Amino acid sequence: MSDTYDISELDPDVPTGPLALPLDTWHRARGGRMVDFAGYWMPVQFEGIIAEHLWTRESAGFFDVSHMGQLYVSGEGAEAALEAVLPIDLSTLPIGGVRYSLLLNDEGGILDDLMVSRWGQGFYLVVNGATKWDDIATLRERLPDAITLNHLEDSALFALQGPKAFEALEPLVTGEYPLSALTFMRGGQFKMGGVDAWISRSGYTGEDGFEISVPAENAAELADLICAQPLVKPIGLGARDSLRLEAGLPLYGHDMTDTVDPVSADLLFGINKRRRSEGGFPGADVILPLIASGAETRRVGLAIEGRMAAREGAKVLSGDVEVGTITSGGFSPSLERPIAMAYVAVAHAAPGTQLTIDVRGRKLAASVVPMPFVPHRYHRKGAA
Amino acid sequence: MTRYFTKDHEWIAVEGSEATVGITDYAQSQLGDITFVEVPGEGSEVSMGDSASVVDSVKAASDVYAPVSGKVTVSNAALEDQPELVNTDPEGDGWLWKMTLSDPAELDGLMDEASYQAFIAEL
Numbered sequence: 001m002s003d004t005y006d007i008s009e010l011d012p013d014v015p016t017g018p019l020a021l022p023l024d025t026w027h028r029a030r031g032g033r034m035v036d037f038a039g040y041w042m043p044v045q046f047e048g049i050i051a052e053h054l055w056t057r058e059s060a061g062f063f064d065v066s067h068m069g070q071l072y073v074s075g076e077g078a079e080a081a082l083e084a085v086l087p088i089d090l091s092t093l094p095i096g097g098v099r100y101s102l103l104l105n106d107e108g109g110i111l112d113d114l115m116v117s118r119w120g121q122g123f124y125l126v127v128n129g130a131t132k133w134d135d136i137a138t139l140r141e142r143l144p145d146a147i148t149l150n151h152l153e154d155s156a157l158f159a160l161q162g163p164k165a166f167e168a169l170e171p172l173v174t175g176e177y178p179l180s181a182l183t184f185m186r187g188g189q190f191k192m193g194g195v196d197a198w199i200s201r202s203g204y205t206g207e208d209g210f211e212i213s214v215p216a217e218n219a220a221e222l223a224d225l226i227c228a229q230p231l232v233k234p235i236g237l238g239a240r241d242s243l244r245l246e247a248g249l250p251l252y253g254h255d256m257t258d259t260v261d262p263v264s265a266d267l268l269f270g271i272n273k274r275r276r277s278e279g280g281f282p283g284a285d286v287i288l289p290l291i292a293s294g295a296e297t298r299r300v301g302l303a304i305e306g307r308m309a310a311r312e313g314a315k316v317l318s319g320d321v322e323v324g325t326i327t328s329g330g331f332s333p334s335l336e337r338p339i340a341m342a343y344v345a346v347a348h349a350a351p352g353t354q355l356t357i358d359v360r361g362r363k364l365a366a367s368v369v370p371m372p373f374v375p376h377r378y379h380r381k382g383a384a
Numbered sequence: 385m386t387r388y389f390t391k392d393h394e395w396i397a398v399e400g401s402e403a404t405v406g407i408t409d410y411a412q413s414q415l416g417d418i419t420f421v422e423v424p425g426e427g428s429e430v431s432m433g434d435s436a437s438v439v440d441s442v443k444a445a446s447d448v449y450a451p452v453s454g455k456v457t458v459s460n461a462a463l464e465d466q467p468e469l470v471n472t473d474p475e476g477d478g479w480l481w482k483m484t485l486s487d488p489a490e491l492d493g494l495m496d497e498a499s500y501q502a503f504i505a506e507l
Contacts, residue, residue, distance in 0.1 A: 044443075050442060051417075238442060242442060307467070308440055309440050311445070330442060331442055333417075333442070359445075362422075
């Protein structure tokens with residue numbers, strides 16, 4: 001837990017190079033190829049994106065996501081205050097529950113997507129790295145002064161993802177209850193290597209897995225502990241992106257922006273049912289009518305013929321008419337073909353619709369397909 | 385046979401007026417896993433510096449420029465099914481195309497192996 005966030009510490013005009021995260025040395029020692037991402041040095045790959053991607057799909061991949069913002073909202077009335085800021089229904093979120101939500105502007109645009117967990121005395125939020133400083137400013141501005149917003153800058157964040165993530169992590173943790181008590185989107189406090197760790201069964205790959213918040217000062221030893229398991233290999237940002245794309249999970253800044261509404265983005269599950277009927281969140285005046293009337297465009301999945309990938313910015317055509325734009329795309333290592341997400345006019349959004357993509361003058365055939373491209377394998381409550 | 389290199393990380397192996405073109409080991413290591421290679425059509429004319437081929441990796445699509453001008457005689461058909469040859473053997477079986485040079489004097493502006501190694505050491 002760190003000190004109360006103070007807005008005076010923020011000065012976006014001060015120019016800085018990429019910053020080092022707690023595992024910087026650790027990544028470099030393991031051959032991570034470091035790139036500037038969201039203002040931090042991050043590993044884009046270790047042994048290679050395809051190998052890392054496939055390892056995560058069949059075993060367990062270790063991801064350092066310490067660039068993401070970890071926030072803690074607490075104080076008398078925090079629940080009501082957070083509901084005034086996010087379209088989330090906290091009345092149905094138990095202690096240890098994790099829920100996806102959206103930070104919206106007054107025009108209904110998406111400022112960020114985030115995860116909200118209920119802890120005993122407050123709420124733990126995980127926001128995107130590239131947007132965290134803006135998010136903190138937005139939240140501080142919108143939350144009453146009596147509500148405390150902490151930026152947990154002294155915490156590192158890991159993800160362990162894949163069908164063998166449980167098998168790899170289970171022997172390393174102790175707690176009031178076993179790790180197996182966690183089902184998808186549930187979290188709890190555990191000890192790992194003698195250190196406090198908040199662990200939730202969640203992630204960004206479509207696989208079963210965990211997200212693990214630990215003290216930054218213990219990050220390297222705990223990363224060693226996890227990666228000493230033969231089932232686990234460190235995975236870079238490159239495979240993180242291809243994994244989330246196959247899982248149909250949108251990436252902020254690409255597949256959603258502050259000019260895109262949640263209806264077009266097909267992210268209505270981020271606006272809980274009670275909030276859809278009651279409103280009372282930023283952008284509700286725009287979004288609620290849009291839910292009733294439907295949006296003009298929709299985020300869809302595209303399966304592309306051939307081997308050439310279509311990437312962000314490529315135009316989507318129906319015949320010769322432009323009907324949309326790709327927001328992220330690439331080669332799917334699991335499916336061994338190019339896939340993409342695009343925003344297309346709703347008339348062309350139905351699965352099976354045949355479209356054409358213009359990649360630098362080359363015309364690629366594509367069809368609209370349901371997402372995820374690769375089935376999710378979450379460990380849901382009640383499932384075997 | 386003499387091998388030359390460009391600042392854009394192509395290599396060209398020349399024998400008389402015939403040459404074979406590919407990307408360097410350094411280039412493939414930077415691109416990462418290559419998933420698709422678009423080679424130029426056989427019989428097409430290329431000019432020095434033109435984009436003649438596209439190498440698609442998991443990360444990005446990259447142009448491959450013609451190191452010199454000439455006419456493409458053969459494209460590497462093996463890359464259609466095995467684009468990864470460019471990763472595993474970039475300066476051998478992972479060649480992209482063969483060509484006939486139209487102006488061998490253009491080779492004078494390229495680097496030899498030693499110069500290229502010194503060039504990438506600075507990157």
